[in-house]
Amino acid sequence: xxNTQSTDLIFELSRAGRRCHRLPACxxxxxxxxxxxxxxxxxxxxxxPLPEVGEIDLVRHFNNLSTRNMSIDTHFYPLGSCxxxxxxxxxxxxxxxxxxxxxxxxxxxxxxxxxxxLLYGMQEYLAEISGLPAVSLQPAAGAQGELTALFVAHAYFxxxxxxxxxxxxxxxxxxxTNPASAALAGFDAVTVKSNSKGLVDIDDLKAKLGDDTAVFxxxxxxxxxxFETQIKAITELLHAKxxxxxxxxxxxxxxxxxxxxxxxxxxMQHYNVHxxxxxxxxxxxxxxxxxAVRDFLAPYLPAPVVTNDGGRYALDxxxxxxxxxxxxxxGNVGILFRGYAYIRTLGPDGxxxxxxxxxxxxxxxxxxxxxxxxxxxxxxxxxxxxxSARALVRERKVKAMDICKRLLDYGFHAPTVYFPLVVPxxxxxxxxxxxxxxxxxxxxxxxxxxxxxxxxxxxxxxxTHVVSRPDEVKAxxxxxxxxxxxxxPTAPPQPLAVGAxxxxxxx
Amino acid sequence: xPYLLNxxxxxxxxxxRIGAASVDDLFAPVPAGVRLNRPLDIPPALPEMELAAHLRxxxxxNRPAGDLVCFLGGGAYDHFIPAVVDAVAGRGEFYxxxxxxxxxxxxxxxxxxxxxxxxxxxLTGLDVANASLYDGGSAVAEAVLMAVGVTxxxxxVLVAETVHPEYRQALHTYAANLNCRVRELPCPDGxxxxxxxxxxVNDQTVCVVAQSPNFFGxxxxxxxxxxxxxxxxxxxxxxxxxxxxxxxKRPGDYGADIAVAEGQGLGVPLGYGGPYLGILxxxxxxxxxxxxxxxxxxxxxxxxxxxxxxxTLQTREQHIRREKATSNICTNQGLxxxxxxxHLTALGPQGLRETAGLCVRKAHYAADVLTKIPxxxxxxxxxxxxxxxxxxxxxxxxxxxxxxxxxxLGGLPAGRWYPNHSDxxxxxxxxxxxxxxxxxxxxxxxxxxxxxxx
Numbered sequence: 001x002x003n004t005q006s007t008d009l010i011f012e013l014s015r016a017g018r019r020c021h022r023l024p025a026c027x028x029x030x031x032x033x034x035x036x037x038x039x040x041x042x043x044x045x046x047x048x049p050l051p052e053v054g055e056i057d058l059v060r061h062f063n064n065l066s067t068r069n070m071s072i073d074t075h076f077y078p079l080g081s082c083x084x085x086x087x088x089x090x091x092x093x094x095x096x097x098x099x100x101x102x103x104x105x106x107x108x109x110x111x112x113x114x115x116x117x118l119l120y121g122m123q124e125y126l127a128e129i130s131g132l133p134a135v136s137l138q139p140a141a142g143a144q145g146e147l148t149a150l151f152v153a154h155a156y157f158x159x160x161x162x163x164x165x166x167x168x169x170x171x172x173x174x175x176x177t178n179p180a181s182a183a184l185a186g187f188d189a190v191t192v193k194s195n196s197k198g199l200v201d202i203d204d205l206k207a208k209l210g211d212d213t214a215v216f217x218x219x220x221x222x223x224x225x226x227f228e229t230q231i232k233a234i235t236e237l238l239h240a241k242x243x244x245x246x247x248x249x250x251x252x253x254x255x256x257x258x259x260x261x262x263x264x265x266x267x268m269q270h271y272n273v274h275x276x277x278x279x280x281x282x283x284x285x286x287x288x289x290x291x292a293v294r295d296f297l298a299p300y301l302p303a304p305v306v307t308n309d310g311g312r313y314a315l316d317x318x319x320x321x322x323x324x325x326x327x328x329x330x331g332n333v334g335i336l337f338r339g340y341a342y343i344r345t346l347g348p349d350g351x352x353x354x355x356x357x358x359x360x361x362x363x364x365x366x367x368x369x370x371x372x373x374x375x376x377x378x379x380x381x382x383x384x385x386x387x388s389a390r391a392l393v394r395e396r397k398v399k400a401m402d403i404c405k406r407l408l409d410y411g412f413h414a415p416t417v418y419f420p421l422v423v424p425x426x427x428x429x430x431x432x433x434x435x436x437x438x439x440x441x442x443x444x445x446x447x448x449x450x451x452x453x454x455x456x457x458x459x460x461x462x463x464t465h466v467v468s469r470p471d472e473v474k475a476x477x478x479x480x481x482x483x484x485x486x487x488x489p490t491a492p493p494q495p496l497a498v499g500a501x502x503x504x505x506x507x
Numbered sequence: 508x509p510y511l512l513n514x515x516x517x518x519x520x521x522x523x524r525i526g527a528a529s530v531d532d533l534f535a536p537v538p539a540g541v542r543l544n545r546p547l548d549i550p551p552a553l554p555e556m557e558l559a560a561h562l563r564x565x566x567x568x569n570r571p572a573g574d575l576v577c578f579l580g581g582g583a584y585d586h587f588i589p590a591v592v593d594a595v596a597g598r599g600e601f602y603x604x605x606x607x608x609x610x611x612x613x614x615x616x617x618x619x620x621x622x623x624x625x626x627x628x629x630l631t632g633l634d635v636a637n638a639s640l641y642d643g644g645s646a647v648a649e650a651v652l653m654a655v656g657v658t659x660x661x662x663x664v665l666v667a668e669t670v671h672p673e674y675r676q677a678l679h680t681y682a683a684n685l686n687c688r689v690r691e692l693p694c695p696d697g698x699x700x701x702x703x704x705x706x707x708v709n710d711q712t713v714c715v716v717a718q719s720p721n722f723f724g725x726x727x728x729x730x731x732x733x734x735x736x737x738x739x740x741x742x743x744x745x746x747x748x749x750x751x752x753x754x755x756k757r758p759g760d761y762g763a764d765i766a767v768a769e770g771q772g773l774g775v776p777l778g779y780g781g782p783y784l785g786i787l788x789x790x791x792x793x794x795x796x797x798x799x800x801x802x803x804x805x806x807x808x809x810x811x812x813x814x815x816x817x818x819t820l821q822t823r824e825q826h827i828r829r830e831k832a833t834s835n836i837c838t839n840q841g842l843x844x845x846x847x848x849x850h851l852t853a854l855g856p857q858g859l860r861e862t863a864g865l866c867v868r869k870a871h872y873a874a875d876v877l878t879k880i881p882x883x884x885x886x887x888x889x890x891x892x893x894x895x896x897x898x899x900x901x902x903x904x905x906x907x908x909x910x911x912x913x914x915x916l917g918g919l920p921a922g923r924w925y926p927n928h929s930d931x932x933x934x935x936x937x938x939x940x941x942x943x944x945x946x947x948x949x950x951x952x953x954x955x956x957x958x959x960x961x
Binding site for chain 2: 007009010011018019020021022023024026027028029030032034037038039041042043044046047048049050051052053055058059062063065066067068069070071072073074075077079082084085086087088090092093094095097098099100101102103104105106107108111112113114115117118124125128129131140141142143144146147151154175176177179180181182183184185186187189226227229231232255256257258259260263264274280281282283284285286287288302323324325326327328329330331332333334335341343344345346347348349350351352353354356357359360361363364366367368379380382404405408413414416417419433434435436437460462465466467468469470471472474475476479480481482483
C-alpha cells in the first residue's frame, strides 16, 4: 500500500454546495414557515458549519483513512491486556438482522421476547463461566463494570451499617482504571505491592488489610500474565476481615472453563465482552462490561435485569436495593449479542480450547522472545507475558518504545508498552488463540532481528508509515483539539518520505 | 475448533520448544483446589449455519421498528442512516483496530476522531469535544463530575425534572458516593421555569443541568436558564439533541458551558439501546480542558514536520493518573464516533437542516391530526421539534397496547416516569415517518379512543 493519498481533513475537502445525502420532499401539508411552528428565539440563522462533500469524496476520504490503521483484520496485533483476537465476520451479519438492529430500547417486553431470551441466555452463560450467579449486563465497558461493582460494594456495606469501610486495596500491577474507579466510587485507593515473583505480596496485603477495608481489587491472571497461586489464601484473608474480593476480568481469556472466579473466592467480577468474547474493538470501543456477583450482592445490581418466568421474558425494574443505573437503556446490546454468538459458536469444549490455546500460544511466544529479551518473571505464563527492554537501554540506549516503533515497520502492531508499571521498559504481549505458529514465529523473528539493528535506525523508527514519531510534547503544550478554518495549509502536497533503511514489507 | 489454527503437529512442536509435556502442564500455577473439573454448563457448539437459524428464530420473536410503525423516542430515534455510514464503519481496518496507542499505526482512527471532535464543536458551537463517552446518560454524569472539578464547589447539583429520567438515574448513581448533592427541580408544567432556577441557585451551586428538547420533546428556555446559572457562578450543563441542532440554536449559542447528548440519532441503529454514543463538548478555557473526561486527539507534527494526530493531554487519564484521574473511562465508543462523523459528513449542513425541518413539519402535522381526536390535546404549551406529549383519555398503557395490536408503537407512556403525568403520551416523529403512517396512527388512536367511549 502506498500512502500517497491526501491527508487533508474532511473540512479541507469541503466545497460550498456539494452534497452527499438527499432527503425526500415533505409529504405532509406544510404551509406554515418554520418560525411559526417554533418561535424564532429558538432557531439558528444558519445550520452548523458542517463540511460539504460529495459521496465519492466521503467514501474515498474515509476509506483512505482506514488504510492508515493497523487492525486485526490486516495485521498481528499482540497488544497485551487487550485480547485482540479475530472478530468473526458472521457476527456482523447476525447483528444486522432488522429483528435485532431495529429494536427500540423502550419497546414493551412482549415485542422483544427474542432479544430478551438472548440476553437472559447471556446472563446465564456469564454466571456459569464466572461461578457467580447474578449478572447485570448494563455496564458499557470494563471500566464502567468496575465502577458498578464498587457501587454495589458501597451499597452493600451501607446497608450493613459498615460505613467505616473506606479503603479499596489495589495491587501496583493493576490497570489504572482500578484506582480511578475506586476514587470515583468514593473510596480511598491503597496500593498493595507485588513481590519478586510478580504476584501479590501477601505480607504487604496483610499490613494494609484492616477493618476499614471494603474491597480488594485483584486481576487474576494478573497483568504480568501470571496466575496468583495464593488466590485462595488471599480471598480467605479478605473474607476473614469481612471485606469483598473484586476480580478485574480483563484476563478471562486465560481461564474459560479452567477455573472460575467464584470458585477461587471472588465475590464480584466484570467481564470485557469485547475482549474475551470478541466484540469489534472499533478503534477504541464500544466495549461491554457486564458484572457478575454472589447472591448476597444481587439485590444491589443495576436495574433492570432480565427475568424468565416459564419462557416469558421480562425486564425487572422492581429492585428496591439496586444502585440504580450507570447509563441509559439496557446496555451495549450489540456487543453482548456478538458475545452470545461467540459463546454459542464455541460451546463448553470450544471455550476451554480457547483458553488452552491462548495459554499455549503465549508460552510459545514467551519462549521465542526469551531467546533475545529478558522476561523477568518465571513461567509458565497464562495468556500473556511481559518482557523488558531494560538491558537494551543500558547497553545501547534503545528503549522499549523504539522496539515497538520498529515492529511497525515489520508489519506487526506493537505490544502494550510501559505497562504494567512494575516492570521497567515493559513490553506486554498477548498473542491470543486465533494466531498461528507461523505468525508467532514471524513476530518473534522480527523482535530478534530488531535487537541486532543499528540503534540510530531504531530510534528513528518507523520508517515505512505515513508518519513517524509525532511530537507528543508539542501536542500537549499547544493543544490543537479541533480543526479551524485558519489552519488550512497552503503548502503543495509532498511526496511520501521513505526511510533510508526501510524494511521491505507489504504496506 | 472454530477460529483456532494449531494442528496437533504445531502443538507438539510448541510444547517441545516451551519444554512442557502437555498443555495441562502450562496450567500448573492454577491450584488443583480451584480447578473446574467438569465442562461448563452452557449449550453445545453450533456451526455458522445452525447458529444463523437459531438467531433468525429469536429475531422472529421480536417486533422491531419497521414491522411495527415506530413513534417511540425518549432519547433513541428511528432516523434514516445513509448506506455510506455502514460501508465506512464496516471497514475492518476501522472496526478491528483498538485505541490508537501507537500513533503511526493508527493515523486513520486518530484523524477520524479529530474530525469527529471538530464536527461536535461545529454541532454544539463549543470549543472542545472529547473522543466520545458511553451514552447520553453517563455523559450527563461525567459532565457533572467535570463541573464539580471546575468549580471546586460542594453545594447542589441542580437538575431539571424534564431531563431524561434515565440520565438522571445515572447521575444519582454516580453522585451517590461523592461530595455533591443532586437536587431535582420540579417541572409540573413540562418545562423548567427559569425563575425556579434563579430561586434555587446560590454561591455554592455546582451546576444546573437542563435538557432541550426535554424528555417530553418540548423546548426549554435555555438562554434564561443558563443566565441564571452563570449569575451564581455555576456551570451550565446542556443536554441537547444532535439532529434538532440542524435548526435550533446550539448549546454554545445559548451559553452552555458543557454540552452533552445522546448521539444515537447520528447514524447509529436503534439496536435495543446500545452501543450508542455519548457526546461531550465544553468551553475551551484551560480550567475546563484540564477536567474533560476520556480520550482527546490532538494535532501535532512528526519528526519530518508532517501534520499528524496523537492521543493527547493524557495526564488527565486513568492510565497515568490512576486514582487522581478526571474519570475512570478507558474504552469509549470509537466506532460509534466514526459512524457519527460519517453520518454528519454525509448529511452536511443542508442535509442536517432538512432532516430537522422534516422532523418539525411531520411532528407538527402529527400533533394537528392527533389532536383532532376528541379528548386528545397537546399536553404542554411549550414549542417542540420532533417529539411532543399528548394528553389522552383513558389508561395510556391500555391505549398503547391497543395501538400495538393495530401495528403501531404509538409512543411512550409519560406516567411510567412521571406519575403526575399519567395521561401523557409522548410521540416521536422522525423524517422517516410518512403521511400515511401518521394518518394511520391518528385513525388507530381515534378508533381506540372511540371504542373506549362506546
